[in-house]
Amino acid sequence: CQGPGVNGDEDRKQVTILGVMIGEQQEKIEQALAPFTEATGIEVVYEGVDTFATTLPIRVDSGRAPDLAMFPQPGLMADFAREGKLVPLGEILTPEEMTEAYDQAWLDLAAVDGTVYGVWYRASVKSLVWFNPQEFAANGYEVPGTWEEMMALSQRLIDKGKTPWCLGIESGNATGWVGTDWVEDIMLRTASPATYDQWVAHDIPFNDRRVENALDIFGEITQNEKMIYGGKVGALSTPFGDSILGLFTDPPHCYLHRQGNFIAAFLPADVDDDQVDIFPLPPIEEEYGLPILVAGDIFAMFNDTPEARQLMAYLASSRPHEVAATLGAYISPHKNIDLNLYPDRLTRKQAEILNKAEVIRFDASDMMPGAVGTGTFWSGMVDYIGGADGTQVLNTIERSWPR
């Protein structure tokens, strides 16, 4: 155990945090942490880096771990927890305090081998379809409640010579993750949550028939050139942040776009509030209902100092979540957040969808080993959308799973 900070600063109480939020998001989290400093006099030094996944292991391995780290996915946190580098949350909060703050589903996501390590700070809701309600009203389209209705609407649009979907999966060296989100969402809607968990844990092979089934359903959209604006080439070459813009062109390039809540940051400034709306990606098999695919940011503690403990307890309280909620572009995974705190209609609706969800599951690619989750699963989606055979794609991913 190394002493916190450098000598000489011992009388100045502080907690260091390494996180992924940068830019505008960093300013917001600093505002959410400000009440803590006001109340306790403990200074919080937040350092945001966009190379978090490489920077943090270097710091930890060289003995300079931050007091707290904000992980963009629980997979990396689990690695550190298994190495014994993290302090279990149970040493800071009682189980009652935890269940008071978070739903069991979120606590399960924060647990590694049965022990809870982290405090969830931000949630992303991924199972959303974005559309332009003005266009829907003008053409008499209705928001689909089931997958069949959604595909029927798509067909109707094609019959009229229009393009139903905008899809863009280009994302630099992370190209393909949009495709993995699609498959995960469909997987949740065509298989049980338990099967999904087995798939993530590799208890069933990646080329299992249920995964192939999900990929085939995705293929009904991607393998049909008329379904996507720009066809396969358009899907592969359009940056994910730009593809949503097709909803608002005149005439619209497309009418539907599936993407997480964070895409709101890419909406052009001249889009009015009544031009954009969302509905949850509809259910496919009735028995599995309407599950929601999520992602999120979670805090965990490396250095066991009294100040860090206080900050962890503060992060599990509703106060920072409330502050962040009022600042916008943020959804809290916390239980006790008043929906009216969210500043805009869309965020409120997203939080409502999240609260109502009976089943939530974390983004599978974020939980799988890096070689698959941020490697072959991504590249496999690129191949598949590019026209490769689905079975072969799944076999390739299965072979790449580290043993």
Next chain:
Amino acid sequence: MTKAVNKSNRTNNTNRKTEFWQKLPIHIAILTIAFIWTLPSLGLFISSLRPRGDMLSTGWWTVFWHPLEITQFYLGNYGDVLRSSGMGEAFLNSLTIAVPATVIPIAIATFAAYAFAWMTFPGRQLLFILVVCLLVVPLQTTLIPVLRVYAQLGLAGTFLGVWLAHTAYGLPLGIYLLRNYIGALPKDLIEAAAVDGASHLKIFTKLIVPLSMPAIASFAVFQFLWVWNDLLVALVYLGGTADVAPVTIQLSNLVGSRGQDWYLLTAGAFISMIVPLMVFFGLQRYFVRGILAGSVKS
């Protein structure tokens, strides 16, 4: 007399004309290569002057279809980058890192290069080979061990730590470059100085350093550019908090967690380019002088 002058003028002219025609292909080739080489930078520069919506909908070359329309150009990207909090501090940090991290390796490398080239001591070649071998060691492999040592010495998160790291990473190339240059200086000159009773230090300061200015200047540009553009070393040894973060970290944070503000990078690139350009043009006269030195007998 006048006839003779006229005649010589005419031959001069025809000479020049044939020379022009002979060199034309070379000139065309050079201009074409230079044009292709600068094209991406030009595109980036024009993009930096366009609003995000335009960048998304049309290519940068479309500005040439109506180049006189001033309203299509837009300085907002530059304004956004410059106004973003911490930009001034980041420039100061970058300078604080880059200036010593350029000066220290130059000083050490020049001394070492002289020793390798002109001083005889046992194991000289072996040591030099060792230094050259260091050229192929990827610096990424050193990050964790060095940071561990730094953490124990209390150097982690300090500017001194980054200076030392950059010095060490830059030295192999610097010694290699300078040794080759200094080793190629005329032997007679150094022997004459030695015969006249000049010590090694005197030969170094009075002869080697002035004569090696072109090589030192080119290494200075290399090293400065490398340190100025570095993100990884600074991020690992210094960290990314506002009080120490250089321009590169500040810029990479500017695009936002989802990369939604990517368009600001166009302007950011040109803003961060200003200082290296000043360094380059400031040192350029040394290149020119170095090339001309000794070309004419006086």
